[in-house]
Amino acid sequence: MAKRKSLQVCSSCGHQESKWLGQCPACGEWNTLEERLPEPERPGHFLQDLATPQQSALLSQVAAPASARLSTGIGELDRALGGGLMEGSTVLIGGEPGIGKSTLLLQAAASVQAGPVLYVSGEESPAQIRQRADRLGISQAPLHLLCSAHMGTIQEELKRLDPRLVIVDSVQTMIVPEAGAVPGTINQIKTVTHELAEWSRLRGAQVILVAHVTKEGQIAGPKVVEHLVDAVLLFEQSGSDLRFLRATKNRFGAIEEVGIFTMEQTGLVELTDPGRIFLGTDRTSPPPGVVAAPCYEGSRVLVVEIQALTVPAKGAVSRTFSDRIDNRRVSRVAAVLEKHLGVTFSDQDIYINVAGGIRIQDVAIDLPLAVALFSARQGKELPSGVLATGELSLAGEVRPVSHRAQRIKAAEEMGFSRLIGPPGAAGSTTSQIHWMEAPRIAQAIRQAF
Ligand code: TYD
Numbered sequence: 001m002a003k004r005k006s007l008q009v010c011s012s013c014g015h016q017e018s019k020w021l022g023q024c025p026a027c028g029e030w031n032t033l034e035e036r037l038p039e040p041e042r043p044g045h046f047l048q049d050l051a052t053p054q055q056s057a058l059l060s061q062v063a064a065p066a067s068a069r070l071s072t073g074i075g076e077l078d079r080a081l082g083g084g085l086m087e088g089s090t091v092l093i094g095g096e097p098g099i100g101k102s103t104l105l106l107q108a109a110a111s112v113q114a115g116p117v118l119y120v121s122g123e124e125s126p127a128q129i130r131q132r133a134d135r136l137g138i139s140q141a142p143l144h145l146l147c148s149a150h151m152g153t154i155q156e157e158l159k160r161l162d163p164r165l166v167i168v169d170s171v172q173t174m175i176v177p178e179a180g181a182v183p184g185t186i187n188q189i190k191t192v193t194h195e196l197a198e199w200s201r202l203r204g205a206q207v208i209l210v211a212h213v214t215k216e217g218q219i220a221g222p223k224v225v226e227h228l229v230d231a232v233l234l235f236e237q238s239g240s241d242l243r244f245l246r247a248t249k250n251r252f253g254a255i256e257e258v259g260i261f262t263m264e265q266t267g268l269v270e271l272t273d274p275g276r277i278f279l280g281t282d283r284t285s286p287p288p289g290v291v292a293a294p295c296y297e298g299s300r301v302l303v304v305e306i307q308a309l310t311v312p313a314k315g316a317v318s319r320t321f322s323d324r325i326d327n328r329r330v331s332r333v334a335a336v337l338e339k340h341l342g343v344t345f346s347d348q349d350i351y352i353n354v355a356g357g358i359r360i361q362d363v364a365i366d367l368p369l370a371v372a373l374f375s376a377r378q379g380k381e382l383p384s385g386v387l388a389t390g391e392l393s394l395a396g397e398v399r400p401v402s403h404r405a406q407r408i409k410a411a412e413e414m415g416f417s418r419l420i421g422p423p424g425a426a427g428s429t430t431s432q433i434h435w436m437e438a439p440r441i442a443q444a445i446r447q448a449f
């Protein structure tokens with residue numbers, strides 16, 4: 001038999017090289033290439049039992065699927081999934097250890113209104129899971145528990161129980177003997193994911209896989225399986241007790257949706273209506289650099305507080321530190337201010353934060369960001385009750401925003417009285433809020449201060 005040639009495999013992203021390199025050319029990590037023997041391919045005998053011989057069919061004769069979303073019973077999880085679990089789908093939920101993945105999924109397993117539900121753990125004993133269930137007050141829920149890391153055992157149980165929903169915690173602990181002796185290798189994770197995803201598709205069931213992620217937010221190893229699953233959700237924590245669940249891939253829904261939770265003594269609690277939570281402390285007037293903004297994230301408006309700070313650059317090159325709003329967006333908005341208002345930022349280090357630690361993707365964050373930067377740089381505070389919304393063009397124009405009426409309503413509910421935004425809002429709502437039209441950045445700044 002020909003000798004199997006060894007490979008260098010990146011432990012961070014799974015990239016393969018024939019020779020060792022100090023830096024992985026795919027993900028840029030240093031010292032992550034490790035020597036591995038290529039693991040043998042495995043015939044998928046478990047799935048062959050399920051698969052029926054296939055012939056092509058006319059598209060028009062293919063039965064349209066019934067509206068087949070299964071609610072997990074947890075609204076914020078359903079929201080992040082785009083409206084629940086799709087029949088025949090597989091979802092990967094990633095997050096750092098301790099973030100609450102097992103808690104969330106045990107709560108979901110207990111509240112799902114369909115059965116049977118199978119919760120497989122390769123990480124904890126039945127007693128540990130029972131203890132958590134007691135803490136969550138869900139020990140009487142009709143869910144089946146299997147503590148095993150062996151795919152053979154799990155497959156037997158899948159055949160016996162024929163569950164509607166299977167939760168596997170975690171994909172890194174599962175072992176398929178044919179894919180090598182060590183759990184968590186790339187070949188193991190790929191094989192486990194492939195087999196469970198195929199099972200789910202063929203049975204019309206649902207599978208949720210838990211995956212641990214590294215500090216950098218990469219799903220350790222299983223980055224390579226993202227294409228094998230239908231949706232990937234990342235569970236993240238802000239500096240506070242808040243937890244955010246976001247889709248980074250969703251074959252059946254939008255990826256802008258964000259589910260919001262807090263971790264309490266009795267498990268994860270949904271924040272369906274976050275209210276003032278992203279507005280920080282209640283102030284009569286905001287200090288310089290602080291501006292509120294109604295942001296459309298997913299399908300709801302969140303009113304958030306942006307905080308900007310500028311200090312003389314410490315190095316020869318000024319830098320931007322912003323992990324909640326894209327760094328490039330911040331630099332671009334600073335450049336627009338510099339060009340159109342003559343306020344210099346090129347010799348300043350810029351720090352941007354969002355209260356509550358939520359990441360903002362809405363493009364209408366441009367104008368509030370500009371107002372916050374201007375306010376911080378000039379040391380001028382904004383009058384109370386004012387907030388801003390709008391996208392900025394490089395030419396300094398304030399561009400229209402989507403979902404204007406919802407933004408106005410949310411701002412009004414939070415007690416604001418004036419909203420600076422793009423032109424064209426007059427007469428569009430019956431709101432008491434005063435929409436201050438600003439066609440260009442210079443007018444917006446004038447209106448604000
Ligand atoms: P866990 O779900 O085990 O995280 P993961 O599976 O992502 O590693 O949750 C871990 C943390 O959550 C742990 O530090 C304890 C805390 N916790 C609570 O605060 N309240 C609770 O009701 C539960 C079950 C856990």
Ligand code: MG
Nearest residue numbers: 101102123169
């Ligand atoms: Mg866990």
